[in-house]
Amino acid sequence: MxxxxxxxxxxxxxxxxxxxxxxxxxxxxxxxxxxxxxxxxxxxxxxxxxxxxxxxxxxxxxxxxxxxxxxxxxxxxxxxxxxxxxxxxxxxxxxxxxxxxxMSTPTVGADGYSPGVKRCGATSGVPPVAAGCVDWPASKFLQTPLTRAANSGAGYAWQNGSYYDEGFHKGCGSATTMNQHYALDLGMKLGDPVLAPGGAGTVEYAGWAPSDWRTCGKYVVIDHGGGWWSVVCHLDQVKVRTGQTITDNTIVGTVGGTGGFAPHLHFSLMRNAKITPSGGVYGGQSARPRHMRHLGCTAGHYDHITKGQKVCH
Incomplete structure (x- = not known):
């Protein structure tokens, strides 16, 4: 991307x-x-x-x-x-x-602010992170996991499925489950190419999810270093193999509905998760997507993802 x-x-x-x-x-x-x-x-x-x-x-x-x-x-x-x-x-x-x-803003006064410039306030528009979860670190590369080919060349998708703490998007820091509180669902078409949201890394697992994780269908888990992983689920085709080194432009799979769903892209981010010998992800903490860069829609980044948001490639 x-x-x-x-x-x-x-x-x-x-x-x-x-x-x-x-x-x-x-x-x-x-x-x-x-x-x-x-x-x-x-x-x-x-x-x-x-x-x-x-x-x-x-x-x-x-x-x-x-x-x-x-x-x-x-x-x-x-x-x-x-x-x-x-x-x-x-x-x-x-x-x-x-x-x-x-900056050419007015000279800062004794209170630390420029006269005439609004004060941001404590949260600056970003809601606090859910208890037990973490923010994806700003120091690590993060990108929207779709390409300009998404949705018949539209180059964007809508976050129109389950949102935080909805549906299967549960768990911030459970020791026994796949923590998915901050997972996102993007409305995409069958066969649309998928990138790793965390960019470059090493494939930790690629293939069918084992029985206890079967709702993920075919999925890919990427290790981005420092204990940070990304996961993309419900793939129609997996395009990488376990142990493979990828770049931010590597197509890791294509959108599908495996696991019993209509075609869409489910992706999540985690810190310090573990993986079973059969390839099931559990433990660690669900990470909130932050500072997600994109090329479409005049380019820029999304400070955080809101419910129903349009997400560009």
């Missing part, structure tokens, strides 16, 4: 940040400011208001839509204001973050 060529392009192209679906913010709440004073690499656009979560860099002069500010983010470059660490960050209208020091 996110080819290396396109990812490189993202790091050098000057973009005006637009609204992405699922952020809970709109351009009506935003004002446009410009990047100023950044070094030759540019200003880092990050998925969290702290260092180490870089999505891409944009050069000086780039116009960005600032929706709100916080003053309790991370400190960058040792910047100090009024004798205190400078921790003011701007949340953009697509849900990403930039360090305010390098």
């Amino acid at each position: 996110l080819s290396s060529t396109i990812r490189r392009a993202w790091s050098v192209v000057s973009l005006t940040i637009l609204v992405s679906v699922g952020t809970g913010l709109s351009t009506a709440d935003a004002a446009t400011y410009r990047v100023t004073g950044a070094d030759s690499r540019g200003l880092a656009i990050q998925s969290e208001p702290r260092v180490g979560h870089v999505i891409r860099y944009v050069p000086n002069g780039t116009a960005l839509n600032v929706a709100c500010q916080i003053n309790d983010g991370g400190q960058v470059d040792g910047k100090v204001h009024k004798g205190r660490p400078f921790t003011t960050w701007d949340r953009l209208s697509d849900g990403t973050w930039v360090y305010d020091w390098y």
Whole structure:
């Protein structure tokens, strides 16, 4: 989905940040400011208001839509204001973050905020994670698991099946079941190609789910390192084998309805799960999809996935 060529392009192209679906913010709440004073690499656009979560860099002069500010983010470059660490960050209208020091927003006051810029509030539009579950880490690659071929070339699908804690989407941290609280169902056609939502990794299991997991039908489990796995279920065809190394562009299978369902794509993310000798996944924690990048619909990322959302390739 996110080819290396396109990812490189993202790091050098000057973009005006637009609204992405699922952020809970709109351009009506935003004002446009410009990047100023950044070094030759540019200003880092990050998925969290702290260092180490870089999505891409944009050069000086780039116009960005600032929706709100916080003053309790991370400190960058040792910047100090009024004798205190400078921790003011701007949340953009697509849900990403930039360090305010390098923006043309009004000078930050003693309270850590620019006059006239809205304060974000505690949750910034993202609901708290369910008890016992975890967020997928912003530092790890995450992509929508469909391609531009989805739904007869439409390049998108609707999250129109079971949502969090509905149907078979149960369990945050059970030691004996396949925790699927944050699993998602995307409406797709039989035979549509499927990518691993976690991008590159190693195939932990590929084939028919064993008897106690039979509702998954044919499924693929990918190990993305650090204890993080992704799972895609109900496949019509499995295109990879156990032990295979894949990239973010590897087609791991095609959409089906195996396991007793109408064709659709069920996918989930987990941390520190285990697998039985016969290939059943259990234990660990269900992980909420966060910062999921996409190429379609003007490109960008979904800060989190909402019920009934349109999801682009």
